[in-house]
Amino acid sequence: MVQMEIRLVPTRFKDGYGPVGAWFLHIKSKATNAYNESYDTDRDKLRKKYGKYADAKPMPTCLRNDLMIDEIRGGKIPHNHAH
Numbered sequence: 506m507v508q509m510e511i512r513l514v515p516t517r518f519k520d521g522y523g524p525v526g527a528w529f530l531h532i533k534s535k536a537t538n539a540y541n542e543s544y545d546t547d548r549d550k551l552r553k554k555y556g557k558y559a560d561a562k563p564m565p566t567c568l569r570n571d572l573m574i575d576e577i578r579g580g581k582i583p584h585n586h587a588h
Contacts, residue, residue: 530563536573538581544572 528534529545536545551559551568559568576582 529566529569536569538576539583540581542581544576544581545569547572550575 529536535543537543545564548559548564551572554571555568558565561568
């Protein structure tokens, strides 16, 4: 059996993207739940809670995390970041 391993170690620097959003902002990965459903595209749910901030591009980390917490509360874990 052969294991292929890729390590991404994004660095932090002033006024740039750090490790928190690098998967989403640079690599353009999509967040999926245990059922392989993409949950980070549900801006309607965010609009009800946060109004116009839900339409920010790219989606801010805090809003993406809010969607993830809703998925966890709904029992749709574990989560994936596929690209």
